[in-house]
Amino acid sequence: MATRIGILSFAHMHSYSWAGALGTLPGVEFVGAYDPDPARGDAACNSFGTTYYQNIDDLLAQNLDGVMIGSENINHRGLVEKAAAAGVRAILCEKPIATTVADGEAMIAACKASGTFLAIAFPCRFSPAFLEIKKLIDDGGLGEIIAIRGTNRGRNPGGWFVDKALSGGGAVIDHTVHVADLNRVLLGKEAVEVHAEIDNGFYHQDFDDTGFLTITYDNGAFATLDTSWSRPKNYPTWGDVTLQIMGSGGVADVDLFAQSVTQYDAANNAVGWPGWGSDLDRLMVLDWLRACRGETPTTIATGIDGLRALEVALAAYRSAEVKQPVSV
């Protein structure tokens, strides 16, 4: 029997890539999608050949095995609680898990109560380059990890991402969580202290677009992270995720999206770096589908993983206020 999947909200562009991935996977039925915006929901469902539900309860009544949530950050909690209450086996929720620790904890508790597997969308975990360096590190190939210098820079996504009432913040909450999660996976350690310089020097608006974090781990390892929306609109690609991992036994540079070509498009007067690397969203959805079928996923981030990453971002905002490092 096909695994029955629904999507809640196309507010986040990743809902579209997940929906696209579903279409490529055998044994999956994309039952339908709910979206509070009928025009957006209808258009998306038409393009993916699935049914649009204006009423979320009607969709959740369709005996779904799994639900993917791509709403605005602030709405993650309500949608997760509804899906969990409907008894789905697994949820894939866009990152950050929530905008407050209390919301994140409530989501984890709701899923625990209903026996639902809560996954958070950290596709970078599935990068083959990342997995290879993780294996090398686990095998002792870089010795003891001393420090990780990370970047997750991007363009300003605009829309609800810059409306704090819907997003919970700007570049720092948007981009801290990916690398905070990768660092935690590599080190197997928890962040204990965060320092951050946060500002709005790129857009000069009331949302943060600049974030330079320093994270200290419970074994003394340290990491810095540039989360800024510093890529201009004519930058050849959306942004980057890079890690320089310094170990006592060597150094590694990981550039998760380096697999690209350079395209000089004269017709559009544009230069681009379109990527040909493995489709991380598809790999992540594949792993998550295991949970939808009652099996155990291998790699995907859980609600707790999502919460730990959120805590780093929230600590960064507190640090920037007091201009000193703060405990996580």
Place this chain on the structure above:
Amino acid sequence: MTYKVAIVGGGNMGSTHARHWQALPDVDLAAVLDPHRDEIKITGKPHYKDWTTMLAEVKPDIIDICTPTSHHREYVDMAAAAGKAIFCEKPLSRTMEDCDEIVDIVEKSGVPFQGGHVLRFFPEFAFGKRLLDAGSVGKPATVRTARMSGFPGRGRANNWYGDYKQSGGVILDLILHDFDWLRWCFGDVERVYAKGLETSEKYRGKLDYALVTLRFKSGVVGHVTGSWAHPAGFRTTYEIAGDSGIIDHDSARSAALTYTQRAQEGEDQTGKVAVSRSPMAASDDPYLGELTAFIAALKAGVTPPVTVYDAREAVRIALAAVESVETGKAVNL
């Protein structure tokens, strides 16, 4: 006129300077003073061991101080007392007390002074500053620089780089360069937070790595990577991002020349490492550039481009970073 130069310190830096002084018109490299060495690395020039004798016999116009850092203050003091123009290598000193004293000496004597912050004269770094000033990124918001190499002098007996008291480690010796360039580009620093291996017994003398976050008074946020922890190679990068654009540099990308030689019959190919270089015309050499600028300023009677205050402020930033590593706190300047 012709400027008579006496170099103090006949080691590596002294010999680099000597080569470039000799390439400059209107300059006569007249002597080298080095009381501590019997053999100096500069040939064909009179080698003095005594300051007073050298001064009396050579009558130099310029004293070029290329000694280990701990001797800078003493020679600045003697050169200023003799009314000589001073060129002094970086770091100015390893303590703020010494830096303040040197500033005081230079101010009171009124002698011309230039600090050896040669990075400003590296073509890629000078070019970045020029583009920045031309408004190519709009108003700058973030800046990142990195300077990464293996541990200097590794395997050498009595390696002074491994002694923090002498070299100051990666923060005071290596990324001091970046601090000066950054301050030149973005103005004074307000706050510094840093992590590094300064306090690590385990890696002392073997590897050093620091990640430094800077908040400039202008609001710009900066990040500096300093590494003596890479197994091999030397690489620099910078990126300046502003509200209307980015400029970035990566030495790994701008190597104009790479080549690999094929092993001969019976030879092992692994011994033939790839060579990667960024050659420039001799006239674009950064050391020649800083000395040329010094002479030009002396001729014009204007203040040389890297002042004693600049040299002091670079040390101030570095010492704040060291303090931050040691205390775990952000340090306000």
